[in-house]
Amino acid sequence: MNPEPGAAMRGTERWLVSAAGLLRLVQMMPWLAVVATGHWHSYRSPGLVAVLYVGYACWAVLLFGTGRRRLGFSTQWAAADVAINACCLVIVGSLCAPGYATSFQNWTLGPAMGAAILAVIWRGWGAGIVAAGILSAAYVSGTQSDMTAVKAATGTVIGNVVSLAAFTVAAGLVAIRLRSTARQTDLATAASLRAQEAEAAAEAARARLEERVRQYGLLHDNVLTTLTLLGAGAGGISPDMRERCQMDTTFLRALVSAVNDASPDGLNAALGRVTYDQGLLGLQIHHSHDSVAQDLPAAVVEAIVQAVKEALNNVVKHARTREAWVVAEGQQNGVVVSVADHGCGFDPAAVKPGLGITRSLRDRMALVGGEVEIDSRVGEGTYVEIRWARLSPLARSTTTACCWKC
Amino acid sequence: MGKIITVGAIDDDRMLLEMLKNWMAAVPDIQLIHTAATVDEYLQLGVTNEIVLLDLNLKDDSSPAENVVRLTRLGCKVLVVSIIADQKYVIATLEAGAEGYLTKNHGPDALVTSIRQIATGELTPSQELAFAVTRDNRPARPQLSPQEGRLLSYYGRGMTLEAAARKIGVSPRTAEDYLNRIKKKYEEAGRPARTKLELAERLREDGLEDEPRL
Helix, strand or coil: CCCCCCCHHHHHHHHHHHHHHHHHHHHHHHHHHHHHHCCHHHCCHHHHHHHHHHHHHHHHHHHHHHHHHHHHCCHHHHHHHHHHHHHHHHHHHHECCCCCCCCCCCCHHHHHHHHHHHHHHHHHHHHHHHHHHHHHHHHHHHHHHHHHHHCCCHHHHHHHHHHHHHHHHHHHHHHHHHHHHHHHHHHHHHHHHHHHHHHHHHHHHHHHHHHHHHHHHHHHHHHHHHHHHHCHHHHHHCHHHHHHHHHHHHHHHHHHHHHHCCCCCCCHHHHHHHHHHHCCCCEEEEEEEEECEEECCHHHHHHHHHHHHHHHHHHHHHCCCCEEEEEEEEEECCCEEEEECCCCCCHHHHCCCCCHHHHHHHHHHHHHHCCCEEEECCCCCCCEEEECCCCHEEEHHHHHCCCCCC | CCCCEEEEEECCCCHHHHHHHHHHCCCCEEEEEECCCCCCHHHHHCCCEEEEECCCCCCCCHHHHHHHHHHHHHCEEEEEEECCCCCCHHHHHHHHHHHHEECCCCCHHHHHHHHHHHHHHEEEEEEEHHHHHCCCCCCCCCCCCCHHHHHHHHHCCCCCCCHHHHHCCCCHHHHHHHHHHHHHHHHHHHHHHHHHHHHHHHHHHCCCCCCCCC
């Protein structure tokens, strides 16, 4: 579910590690005043406190060095940090002379806050609460002797424990805010990148279409015009040749006018090829179309094309005419394709239901969710209407098997 | 019949004009005399009251609707022809007062039939024209009654007029009336634009064509 972190997120993580490291450094600084001013009398064992401090500094360098490399802290590293700080709180606190465990001479409190902050930022709220609890307990335990010896010490300890909790919560909130800003920045960047890519693709498609329109314009101006004339009988060519020209004209006309509907691959072009093939069988076909969707499912286009072919075959076989009309109309949510002729027609009552042509036409379209209507009377030609519509969203959700967008 | 129908043709394709002449030479009651490459050229011949076959998109980039208006002003009846039924322009010529529309792939028979029908004033619209009208989706298009719309839709899909009439439950005679009514509606809808074009044309004739103030 988590996407690859973007540039902004990586930058934020790096910044958080640096900030936590800098915070830890600052939290360790005040003790240097003890060194500078020689307040060694604050400790029962000054040498051990100094060794612990140096050892702790080494740990801090190791911890943040690793954190910077890995852009964060694993649970193990955060737990180790909390454990080391808790030990320091207990040991250094008990090494302080009476009255000094709650003063700045006890250097462990500041870094311990840093450990709780690290836990909440990189291991979440649960880890932050546990860390703050452990560290508070360790702090209280380390300052036990002070609190029994000095009255005011208890108030100081309570105040520091509250501060530790407050800083932990504040750090957690800041981290959430920073990361969410970074995530949004990354999302916005990715979105604009996608938009640019889409724009480039659309631009390329426009360029291709323009080129096609230009080429088809040329085809229209010369090739189609010449073919139309030859097909109509100009130039005194043989009847066979004339018929051939007529067919090529029909095909080319379908192609050239299909360009206005933006794709040479859709239903219009497929119907253009069908009318061409039927033309070879000696049928003159008038092909018109308007606003046919380009994203019809391939199975639907195929079914419609086959149905049209069958209807045209029937014209050739039964209608006793050599002329037919194929019309494709885009509808709001689908398409209507009709095949009509002005031939002899037939009496529908004389055709047994469920037999022959009508049956296979209907079955073919029913498979893709379409319908076929056939109308004819003796002497009034035959009309076949093929309809297909996208299912409404409601109907689609209750339909399991469908060739939708396959 | 007996009466000779005189016909003119305007097309930038010389070969097509020659072919038309050959075709019409074989038809006793139709005489194709005047041919021209542009409407300007045709008007210079000084012909009036003829049936004119007009190419939809002429090479001189003249407006199809304007061409129709200029010809009908002289009493000519215009049959528009083209290779591809560019619906927008076909509708525009209908509103400009053209009698009908045919694609050029129809053979001589369809053309001769149409010319004779125009001469007697009873031209049935072609399937291409009906289809273009059914697909007219301009906001300001003439409003057809539901029955007219259904008839036109079936007819525009290539149905015979008899079958289309039966489908909507009227007689073929009534269906024909519907078609004429639809054509009238388009002529009516085109009247304001036509008046403007006619005015511009009159000014042009008067030599004031530089800036027709309308």
